[in-house]
Amino acid sequence: MIRFEPRGPVSVSRMLAVSLAAAFAALVLAAIPMAFAGLSAFNAYSLMAKGAFGSLFAFTEMLTRATPLILTGLAAAVAFRAKLWNIGAEGQLYAGALAAVAVGTGAISAPGYLLIPMVALAGALAGGLVMLGPTLLKTRLGVDEVVTTLLLNFIILLFVQMMLEGPMQDPMGMGWPQSEPILDEAALPKLLERMRIHWGLVVALAAALGVYFLLKRTVWGFEIRAVGENAAAARHAGIPVTATFVRVGLLSGALAGLAGVGEVAGLKGYLTADLSPGFGYSGIVVAMLAGLSPIGVVFAALFIASIFVGADSMSRATGVSNYLADLIVAMALLCVLVSGLFLRFKVRFIGAPATRETAK
Amino acid sequence: MTGPTQEADIVLRLDGITKRFGMLTANGDVSLDLRQGEILALLGENGAGKTTLMNILFGHYVADEGQVLVDQSGTGLSELEPGSPHAALESGIGMVHQHFTLAENLSALDNIILGTEKLVSLTSARAPARKKLAELITRSGLDVPLDARISQLSVGEKQRVEILKALYRDARVLVLDEPTAVLTPQESDTLFATLKKLSADGLAIIFISHKLAEVMASSHRVAVLRGGRKVADLPTAECDLRKLAELMVGHEIVETVRDAGSPGAPLFTLQNISVGHGRDALHQVDLVLRSGEILGIAGVSGNGQTTLARVISGLEPPASGTVSMEGDDRTDANARTVIDSGFARIPEDRHRDGIVGPMSVSENLAIESIRKPENQRFGLLRFSAMREKARNLIKAYDIRCQGEDSPARLLSGGNIQKIVLARTLDPEPKVVLAAQPSRGLDVGATSDVHKRLLAARARGAGVILISEDLDELMRLSDRIAVIHRGHLSSAEETETLDRGTLGLRMAGQGGEQAA
Numbered sequence: 001m002i003r004f005e006p007r008g009p010v011s012v013s014r015m016l017a018v019s020l021a022a023a024f025a026a027l028v029l030a031a032i033p034m035a036f037a038g039l040s041a042f043n044a045y046s047l048m049a050k051g052a053f054g055s056l057f058a059f060t061e062m063l064t065r066a067t068p069l070i071l072t073g074l075a076a077a078v079a080f081r082a083k084l085w086n087i088g089a090e091g092q093l094y095a096g097a098l099a100a101v102a103v104g105t106g107a108i109s110a111p112g113y114l115l116i117p118m119v120a121l122a123g124a125l126a127g128g129l130v131m132l133g134p135t136l137l138k139t140r141l142g143v144d145e146v147v148t149t150l151l152l153n154f155i156i157l158l159f160v161q162m163m164l165e166g167p168m169q170d171p172m173g174m175g176w177p178q179s180e181p182i183l184d185e186a187a188l189p190k191l192l193e194r195m196r197i198h199w200g201l202v203v204a205l206a207a208a209l210g211v212y213f214l215l216k217r218t219v220w221g222f223e224i225r226a227v228g229e230n231a232a233a234a235r236h237a238g239i240p241v242t243a244t245f246v247r248v249g250l251l252s253g254a255l256a257g258l259a260g261v262g263e264v265a266g267l268k269g270y271l272t273a274d275l276s277p278g279f280g281y282s283g284i285v286v287a288m289l290a291g292l293s294p295i296g297v298v299f300a301a302l303f304i305a306s307i308f309v310g311a312d313s314m315s316r317a318t319g320v321s322n323y324l325a326d327l328i329v330a331m332a333l334l335c336v337l338v339s340g341l342f343l344r345f346k347v348r349f350i351g352a353p354a355t356r357e358t359a360k
Numbered sequence: 361m362t363g364p365t366q367e368a369d370i371v372l373r374l375d376g377i378t379k380r381f382g383m384l385t386a387n388g389d390v391s392l393d394l395r396q397g398e399i400l401a402l403l404g405e406n407g408a409g410k411t412t413l414m415n416i417l418f419g420h421y422v423a424d425e426g427q428v429l430v431d432q433s434g435t436g437l438s439e440l441e442p443g444s445p446h447a448a449l450e451s452g453i454g455m456v457h458q459h460f461t462l463a464e465n466l467s468a469l470d471n472i473i474l475g476t477e478k479l480v481s482l483t484s485a486r487a488p489a490r491k492k493l494a495e496l497i498t499r500s501g502l503d504v505p506l507d508a509r510i511s512q513l514s515v516g517e518k519q520r521v522e523i524l525k526a527l528y529r530d531a532r533v534l535v536l537d538e539p540t541a542v543l544t545p546q547e548s549d550t551l552f553a554t555l556k557k558l559s560a561d562g563l564a565i566i567f568i569s570h571k572l573a574e575v576m577a578s579s580h581r582v583a584v585l586r587g588g589r590k591v592a593d594l595p596t597a598e599c600d601l602r603k604l605a606e607l608m609v610g611h612e613i614v615e616t617v618r619d620a621g622s623p624g625a626p627l628f629t630l631q632n633i634s635v636g637h638g639r640d641a642l643h644q645v646d647l648v649l650r651s652g653e654i655l656g657i658a659g660v661s662g663n664g665q666t667t668l669a670r671v672i673s674g675l676e677p678p679a680s681g682t683v684s685m686e687g688d689d690r691t692d693a694n695a696r697t698v699i700d701s702g703f704a705r706i707p708e709d710r711h712r713d714g715i716v717g718p719m720s721v722s723e724n725l726a727i728e729s730i731r732k733p734e735n736q737r738f739g740l741l742r743f744s745a746m747r748e749k750a751r752n753l754i755k756a757y758d759i760r761c762q763g764e765d766s767p768a769r770l771l772s773g774g775n776i777q778k779i780v781l782a783r784t785l786d787p788e789p790k791v792v793l794a795a796q797p798s799r800g801l802d803v804g805a806t807s808d809v810h811k812r813l814l815a816a817r818a819r820g821a822g823v824i825l826i827s828e829d830l831d832e833l834m835r836l837s838d839r840i841a842v843i844h845r846g847h848l849s850s851a852e853e854t855e856t857l858d859r860g861t862l863g864l865r866m867a868g869q870g871g872e873q874a875a
Contacts (some may be wrong), residue, residue, distance in 0.1 A: 005648040163501040217743075219736045226727060229716045235675065238696035238704070 013289070016074065016344065022339040023303065026332035033327065033338040037320050044314055044324075051313025052306035056315070060197040064267065066305035068093070068276070070204035071259035072283025073290065073297040074211050075127075079252035080292050081215065082228040083125075084138070084245055086131060088149030090280025091156035095130045096123035096257025097264040098160055101168065101179045101271045104186030104264075119186045120203070127257020128250040130156065135249030153222040153280065161273045179271040188266035200262030207255060211294040212219035214251075224248055256280060285333050299346050304329055368618075369396045371381030372417075372453070372533050372566045373437055376426035379412055386412040388589045389426070390705045394533065399565045400557060401579035401596070403572070403608055403800030407772060409588040411458075411569045414535050419445040430533070452780035454526020458537040460518050462510045467494070468517075471505040472525045484646050489528070496527050499561070501554055515660070517546040523554075527563075534558070536567040540574060544660050545830065545863040552578040572604050586610055609803045618814060621838050624651035627822040628791050633671060633681035636846075641668045645681070645848045647841070649791065649822040654813060655851055656837030657826045665826050666708060669795040672824065673705045674698035685791070699728055703818075704784035706824070708795035711771070714780045717769030721761050724768045726781050757782040758808070774805030781812050792816050792823040798832060810836060830859055844868045 031041030072089045079086035086092075101120040108118065130152065137143035164177040169273045172180075188199040215221035226234040226242045235241050260280060264271050286304055290296030311325030372394040379387040387409045396398055404410045415421045417428055421656050422443040429437040430451045441447040447457075473489045478672060490506065502520045519539065526534050536555075540548040555578065559565050569575050575582055575596070582599060584592040584607045592607045630647040642664050649655050670676040671683070674695040683690045685701055687764050693701070707713035715724045726735050726746045735746055751796060752766035759778045761771050768779060777797070785792065793862055794813055798806040813836060827833050833840055839851035842865040849865060 094688070219730055219739050219741060219742055222723065222727075222730055222741060225719060226716050226723075229718045230712070232712050233714060233716050233726075236673065236695060237705055238674075238694070238699045239694070239730070 018288075018334065018339045018343055019291070020089050022335035023234075023257040023332055026328055026335045027091055029331045029335070031171035032049060034176055034320070034324065039320055040187035040319060044320070047309030047314040047317050048307070050310075051317075052310035054281065056192075057195065058247035058309070060192060060195040062302070062306050062309045063201055064195075064197045065309050067198075067200045067204050067262055067266070068279040069282055069286050069301035069305055070201075070208060071255050071262065072279050073286030073301050074204075074207055074283075075252045075255035075259070075280075076284045077290060077292045077294055077297050078215070078224070078255065079248055080228075080287060081223045081250040082245065083231070084135065084228075084248050084252070085132075085146045086149050086249070086256075087133065087146055087284065088131065088152050088280070089127070089259070090276060090278065091149070091255035092127035092130045092253045093151035093263070093276055093280050094156050094160050095253075096127040098124035098168075098260075098272050099123045099257070100186075100261040100289045101182065103182065104182045105180040106183060108263045109183070110185070115183070115186045115187065116265070119182075119265055120258060123261030123264075125257070126270065127260065128252075128254040130254025130257075131249040132246070134162045135245050136143070157273065157329040160271070164271065168188045168271075175178040177273060181270045182265050186265055187269065187318060195221070196267060200266040203258065203262065207258065208294050208298050211251075211255075215294065220244075221248060234294055244260045259283075282329070287331060288333060289336050291336075303332070307332075314328030369431065370394065370437065371396050371431045373429040374413070374426070375429060376418065377413060377416055377423045377428070378425040378532050379409075379416060379423050381423060385588050387423070388414070388587075390585070390588075390590050391426075392583055392590065392593070396564055397559050397562050398581060399559050399567070399579045401575040401582045402566055402568045402585065403570065403575050404568075404585035404678075404776075405570055405608055405804075406800055407802060408585040408608075410585055411537055412588075414455065414537060414566070414568060414583070416442075417448070417535065418453060419443055419448045440768075449529055452530055452532040453533030453535065454523075454529060454533070455523040456519065456526065456537065456539060458539075458541060460522055461487050462518060462521060464511040465509065467509055468513065468524075469509050471510055471521060474505075476529065479873045482851060484738075493524065493528060496524060499509060499579045500524075500527065500558055502527075508537070515542045515662075516550070519543070519551065520554075527558075529542045531563070533566070537567070538568050538570075540569070542570065542661060544866050545859060546867055548574065570606075570608070572601050573870050575604065576601060578653045579829060587752060605803070618654070618817075618836055618838075621653055621817060623653035623838060624820065627651045628685050628824075629683075631682045631684070633678045633683070635671060635676060635679045636667050640664055641846045642667050642671065642678075642848075643846045645846075646850070647824075647848060648851075649824055651790070651822050652817060653838040654817050654818045654823040654825050654836050656833035656840040656854070657824065657843055657848070657864055658830060658833050658840055658866055659826075659828065659843035661828055664848075665843055667846075668843065669705075669708055669826060672698075672702075672793050673707070702787075702790040704787075704789035704792040706777075706780055706784060706794040706797050708799070710776050712779055713778055715768045717783070718767050721754065721759065721767045721768050721771070721779060722747045722764035725750045725753055725764075726778050728783055729787070745807065753782040753786060755792055756786075774801050774808075776807060777801060777805060779872055781809065785812055788819065788821075789816070790821055792821055793826075794823060796828045797825070797826065798827070798829065806832075830862055833862075834859070842866055 008187045027045065033039055034044050051058055051172045053059055072093060076086060103122040104115065104119040108115065115147055134145045134148040134152065137148055138145045161177065164179060168179050170178050191197045191199060191201065203216045215224060221303045223239050223244045226239055226240050231241055263275050270277060273353035282304060289300035306330050308325045311322045370393050374390060374392040377387050377390045390413055402410050405587065412421065416423045419442065428440040430440045430453065432438055432451050440451055469486065469490065472493065473485055478486045493506060496859050502524050504517055504520045504524060510521065539551060543551060552574065555565055576599065578594045581593060582604065583590055586608060626648050628649040629682060630645055633642055633645040635642050639662055645668065657665065667676065671678050674693045674697065677692060690701065716727065729735055735742055745765050754761065755762060757778045759782065760775050768776065792813065797809045801809065813825065817823050825833065825837055832855055837854050838856055838860065840854055841851040842849045842862060843869065
């Protein structure tokens with residue numbers, strides 16, 4: 001018979017070891033279907049590693065892919081810390097991108113050092129405002145934010161499509177549903193010549209440090225943690241629970257909105273309805289893999305980005321579908337969730353009573 | 361009370377039971393015999409391992425060492441399969457948990473026969489069950505409306521259903537976990553009369569308790585657990601209250617006593633407060649608290665105490681009526697403004713409302729004053745100040761923990777309560793609301809709580825003490841009011857009241873509406 005017994009506090013090194021073991025276990029498990037596809041795991045993983053780290057270009061591509069994941073991961077992490085279940089980072093990302101395009105395609109003309117912050121601010125504000133609605137519905141009327149944020153994703157995506165085929169369509173776009181290009185002054189500068197990597201990565205890393213600092217060192221962060229861990233006690237202790245939820249909602253939406261700004265103003269240069277391959281949803285996985293730690297989010301985003309970029313490259317080399325990346329990411333998430341069980345409980349095997357008696 | 365003779369058959373034997381949870385030894389080498397027709401009281405403080413031991417007996421836990429032997433239908437003792445409540449039921453062990461395990465939306469009859477019927481059967485077992493139960497009811501005196509839904513029954517009736525449930529399964533050993541915790545004094549008397557009757561019929565009974573008086577009055581034999589070990593096992597006739605108390609605590613006890621108070625001017629008043637509906641509603645509640653007094657509020661749990669505490673704490677605005685403090689209207693106050701007006705609130709459910717478990721002891725000590733300048737500057741937390749303050753409070757209030765940075769959830773109930781006491785009483789509040797402050801605490805922690813409340817009173821603070829424990833109320837309070845179904849009686853001087861009167865009022869008889 002198997003029994004679970006609760007463990008006491010867990011050390012940081014043990015948590016790290018378990019996370020790494022979970023990632024490794026995910027790679028081992030994903031090797032099984034790969035074997036069926038006729039690939040040796042060693043071969044496939046070395047191709048993937050090469051695809052993500054093998055050259056400066058591969059490495060910068062991986063970092064470029066990680067940029068929006070860090071931001072959406074932070075959006076999920078900060079909201080989940082307060083037990084505000086924001087599943088709408090995808091929609092907030094598009095809202096941020098839409099606002100960035102609205103401001104950055106010629107509506108305002110200003111030098112770059114003014115226009116870029118304005119574009120970023122507009123995107124963050126749009127994302128935050130999108131999240132404000134579900135947050136207020138939750139605090140005022142008790143509406144489940146999982147449902148409202150999730151469904152808002154589709155509404156916003158359809159709204160973006162409407163705008164791209166209507167008022168915001170590029171007149172020079174030959175009928176394609178895409179926005180006008182962002183002005184050069186509004187575009188985020190590249191970090192390296194001839195590479196796609198842009199300043200969005202710096203913004204994302206700064207945001208991670210900022211969220212870490214907020215949660216750890218500030219009164220607002222204290223209140224967010226208290227509300228998330230025990231809202232009843234927080235309310236009893238006089239912490240403004242509703243205001244805290246509103247702050248968290250605005251911050252979470254703003255971070256997701258910034259991810260959209262980065263993709264439009266740093267990478268694509270214009271908005272299309274296929275801007276994000278699900279960065280908002282992947283952000284949830286990133287946050288869970290990171291155990292909702294803001295610094296952990298950076299590493300989890302790098303891990304997931306390297307899996308995705310590596311799998312693309314491996315897929316091109318071997319002809320095996322890059323859906324494999326989704327498989328590995330899903331396995332990793334499952335392994336991390338299972339490992340959480342091992343962190344909290346000791347598993348013991350207990351013999352049947354008969355064997356115990358003979359042992360006596 | 362004299363029990364059955366030594367020669368009576370042993371129906372149950374616990375043999376060297378040891379159970380560890382991590383570092384904690386909940387039970388250490390406990391052995392116990394139970395004879396037919398005997399009432400055994402299992403006495404111990406909270407955390408002494410009473411409930412763990414009974415959970416091992418009933419198969420909820422598996423012992424690390426030792427075994428449970430049970431007399432299976434008169435064929436002598438044999439080992440009970442560990443970890444199987446089913447096996448325990450089969451061998452005639454019935455358990456009445458502290459928190460009842462009844463389906464609220466089913467009738468009493470259905471609850472009793474639940475789990476005894478075959479999965480697929482053409483005939484309903486109801487008719488024969490009804491007959492058997494009618495017989496049991498007349499024999500035991502456990503009167504229960506069989507067709508009423510559980511949700512309509514009183515707490516005492518629910519408990520009788522639980523006992524009937526065990527008897528219906530032909531239990532020969534009945535285990536009751538803190539059976540009087542939820543009963544009025546009168547209901548407790550009825551329960552023990554029933555238990556005596558059942559034991560005279562041959563049922564072996566174990567009841568868990570930390571109330572000395574009922575152990576003295578109603579058991580044949582007492583086993584005392586302390587720190588997970590059995591420290592005494594002796595006939596009740598050879599004990600007295602003081603001896604039992606010392607065995608239970610392990611040292612001599614100094615009882616807290618209240619000196620004559622000198623109440624001052626009215627400090628805090630409720631006028632005509634009504635709020636909520638259903639069980640937790642309050643109806644036209646009036647209350648006047650003077651400085652330098654302890655005002656006790658007695659009542660069986662679930663008669664509106666929770667709502668009363670929430671209104672006073674600023675967590676629930678009253679639908680009508682006024683709240684005032686020192687003459688100022690505070691009806692629209694929220695938790696924040698209530699705290700800032702010099703109000704300490706000790707919540708009834710300290711785990712849910714008192715602490716944020718995963719946060720550290722020092723954070724929990726600062727949580728009510730986190731926006732005060734001593735804890736933050738420009739929105740940034742002042743960690744070193746918070747931790748220094750925490751170290752002082754840990755010392756002053758004797759909070760047993762592994763330092764100010766350990767998570768509060770790792771602390772025992774008594775120490776969690778000390779966090780709440782330190783946090784709320786250290787700023788020297790003018791008014792203290794203590795809701796069930798000693799519920800679930802052991803003797804030591806309880807006396808600590810009492811001392812702190814009396815100290816606040818001596819300082820001139822007004823204290824509202826909501827409790828179900830009449831002894832506690834009568835010892836500490838200057839005046840006592842009784843709450844029943846949301847109506848609060850007017851407060852009377854403690855010296856003019858006795859347990860019987862209070863008990864009747866708690867049950868809703870005799871002047872509960874006296875204004």
